[in-house]
Amino acid sequence: MDQDPDLLRRxxxxxxxxxxxxxxxxxxxxxxxxxxxSQAHFARSFKQAFGIPPHRYLLTRRIERAMALLRDTDLSxxxxxxxxxxxSLGTFGRTxxxxxxxxPSAVRARARQAPHELARVPACIVSAAHRPGLxxxxxxxxRQAGSGTNEPExxxxx
Numbered sequence: 426m427d428q429d430p431d432l433l434r435r436x437x438x439x440x441x442x443x444x445x446x447x448x449x450x451x452x453x454x455x456x457x458x459x460x461x462x463s464q465a466h467f468a469r470s471f472k473q474a475f476g477i478p479p480h481r482y483l484l485t486r487r488i489e490r491a492m493a494l495l496r497d498t499d500l501s502x503x504x505x506x507x508x509x510x511x512x513s514l515g516t517f518g519r520t521x522x523x524x525x526x527x528x529p530s531a532v533r534a535r536a537r538q539a540p541h542e543l544a545r546v547p548a549c550i551v552s553a554a555h556r557p558g559l560x561x562x563x564x565x566x567x568r569q570a571g572s573g574t575n576e577p578e579x580x581x582x583x
Contacts, residue, residue, distance in 0.1 A: 428470060428473065428474055432460075432462070432470060433474060435459075435460040435461055435462065436460055436467075436470060436471055436474050436475075438459055438460060439456040439457075439459045439460045439467070439471070439479070440471075440475070440482070442456075442459055443456070443479070443482065443483050443486060444486060447483060447486040447487050447490055447509070447510060448487070448490075448508060448509055448510040449510065450510070451479070451483050453467060453468050453479060453480075456471075456479055467479070483510075484520070484524070487509045487510050487511070488520075488521060488524050488525065490508075490509045491505050491506070491509045491517070491521060491529065492525070492532060494508065494509070495529055495532050495533040495536060496532070496533070496536040502514070502517075502518075502529045502530060502533075505517075505529070506518070506529075517529070
């Protein structure tokens with residue numbers, strides 16, 4: 426089902442606002458207001474247009490920013506957590522690990538050990554390569570980790 430071009434422009438406006446200020450709180454109500462649609466319509470339409478719910482998109486942007494700050498700055502992990510929108514260091518660390526599979530300190534250590542050959546690569550390519558895959562919800566990743574599997578469950582269709 427194709428979406429109305431006007432609605433897509435409105436959804437992009439909300440997505441652009443999240444990109445520009447991913448450190449801010451973006452509840453669905455605020456995003457819907459930016460888009461000029463109801464909350465339920467916004468949430469449903471955003472997922473249809475971009476393939477992931479708005480909260481998961483925002484989480485992706487925050488993790489991307491945190492990874493860049495870990496690689497490129499000497500800011501403390503606590504400062505990075507608060508600068509990227511988390512209100513708790515514990516929540517940041519747990520979510521970061523759930524999404525990336527590594528702790529923030531491990532990502533920083535690995536980045537410092539690697540040669541800086543990425544300076545010649547366009548920033549948009551580096552960002553895309555380091556983008557966390559959030560096709561699975563964080564809660565689902567936790568459930569899978571608890572059951573000892575890293576693969577999503579496959580169901581056979583008769």
